[in-house]
Amino acid sequence: MTVNDDSFTNWMHREEIAESMIPIIGKLHREQDVNVLLHSRSLVNKSVVSILKTHRFARQIAGEELSVTETMPFLRALTTLDLGPSQIDIGMLAATYRADGRGLSVEEFTAEAVAGATGENKIERRASRDVVLYGFGRIGRLIARLLIEKAGSGNGLRLRAIVVRKGKGQDIVKRASLLRRDSIHGQFQGTITVDEANGKIIANGNEIQVIYSDDPTTVDYTAYGIDDAILIDNTGRWRDREGLSKHLRPGVSKVVLTAPGKSDVPNIVHGVNHDTIKPDDQILSCASCTTNAIVPPLKAMADEYGVLRGHVETVHSYTNDQNLLDNYHGSDRRGRSAALNMVITETGAASAVAKALPDLKAPITGSSIRVPVPDVSIAILSLRLERETTREEVLDYLRNVSLASPLKRQIDFISAPDAVSSDFIGSRHASIVDAGATKVDGDNAILYLWYDNEFGYSCQVIRVVQHVSGVEYPTFPAPAV
Structure with a gap:
């Protein structure tokens, strides 16, 4: 047998194991509300090749490839336990078991590592929480995809309605089509049908009522059977407490804004300050995509090295706020063609840092350049630290943060020398540290x-909404503090 034959046989063997993982992962998700992860990446509803690629990606952050032959025993061990709703990272189970050294069996180690999700410790499944999307543009449709994806177990968040201004001719059909196909993020994973007679879009069995209105004060959501809902405002039309309070109508109890909030509206970056949300907070903001990209790594660096001052320069993909071709625009420069120019503009991300990290006293400045790509941006964060360090130390630290810290869902890490922006389309992290580009001098x-300013940000919004709704299930093994 040749070396090539050996490699192919090995691939076929791993394919077989990955294929046998799929029904186990699906059953845990549907029947016990357990989301199986691998280094913070969900394996639910993934194909054989996707599962294998996710395992292989571990070499980018952990330094070596993780094999399905290593993780499968832990997945099987989970099926023997009385698990409650939770997120369980089999990549972390394998890594921590390898370093444990106590001689425990896989079954014993797994039972101990996830004890907080079993028996008397397990939390009860919660009733679904209604969600309404006010606006159905780029972010609204991606949030809709995520909500539908996460409705598989029948619990958690339930998308009940979208509120939009009525367009001309076959409005609901066209909106369903935009949900079904996306030029950047590809096809919707599932089936979508339209019930024009009742004004509904039906996506993977989820009935989504389309409500037409251009004034939030005119909508009574209880008329559609919606109760105690979290409304996500994707329009950015209202950004202060007075304006957003218009959404607090019958059937809606909380409002989440997908843009930086003004005045006293809390700006929340999940993973950093989401634990400051009070149970009686009715209005909050998820800040901006750039704020979500820079605040987690900024916090990580401040915690370890201290930060005296910083500057962030964002090279940002163009957005719908810009003109496709030169035309009048209320803002300077943004009237020039987004597809043909680099456009200098402002960013509020630097000033928003103070809201998300009030204990960080270091001044942070910022600016932005819009460039002719439709998605994925990069933030260049330049920091003056309180102590000297080395590039190797910083990279080792950030790699560990991405693997085993409370910020591991926010910060990803890549060492590929040829990575470019399109490689990060669909990333679910708030930002990805590019190891090869990192520079340290004293x-x-x-x-x-890098950050997917559409999808990565939408994932952060969903995390905040899950936290607010009480369906943010604990992760095991627990990340290192």
Whole structure:
């Protein structure tokens, strides 16, 4: 047998194991509300090849490939336990077991590591929480995809309605089509049908009522059977407490804004300050995509090295706020063609840092350049640290943060030398540290942070909504503090 034959046989063997993982992962998700992860990446509803690629990606952050032959025993061990709703990272189980050294069996180690999700410790399944999307543009449709994806177990968040201004001719059909096909993010994973007679879009069995209105004060959501809902405002039309309070109508109890909030509206970056949300908070903001990209790594660096000052320069994909071709625009420069120019503009991300990280006293400045790509941006974060360090130390630290810290869902890490922006379309992290581009000289550090300003940000919004609704299930093994 040749070397090539050996490699192919090995691939076929791993394919077979990955294929046998799929029904186990699906059953845990549907019947016990357990989301199986691998280094913070969900394996639910993934194909054989996707599962294998996710395992292989581990070499980018952990330094070596993780094999399905290593993780499968832990997945099987989970099926023997009385698990409650939770997220369980089999990649972390395998990694921590390898370093444990106590001689425990896989079954014993797994039972101990996830004890907080079993028996008397397990939390009860919660009733679904209604969600309404006010606006159905780029972010609204991606949030809709995520909500539908996460409705598989029948619990958690339930998308009940979208509120839009009525367009001309076959409005609901066209909106369903935009949900079904996306030029950047590809096909919707599932089936979508339209019930024009009742004004509904039906996606993977989820009935979504389409409500037409251009004034939030005119909608009574209880008329559609919606109760105690979290409304996500994707329009950015209202950004202060007075304006957003218009959404607090019958059937809606909380409002989440997908843009930076003004005045006293809390700006929340999940993973950093989501634990400051009070149970009686009715209005909050998820800040901006750039704020979500820079605040987690900024916090990580401040915690370890201290930060005296910083500057962030974002090279940002163009957005719908810009003109396709030169035309009048209320803002300077944004009237020029987004597809043909680099456009200098402002970013509020630097000033928003103070709201998300009030204990960070270091001044942070910022600016932005819009460039002719439709999605994925990069933030160049230049920091003056309180102590000197080395590039190797910083990279080892950020790699560990991405693997085993409370920020592991926010910060990803990649060491590929040829990575470019399109490689990060669909990333569910708030930002990805590019190891190859990182520069450190004494007490100066420059981090290059990729981020999918559409999808990664939408995932952050969903995490905040899950936290607010009480359906943010605990993760095991627990990340290191």
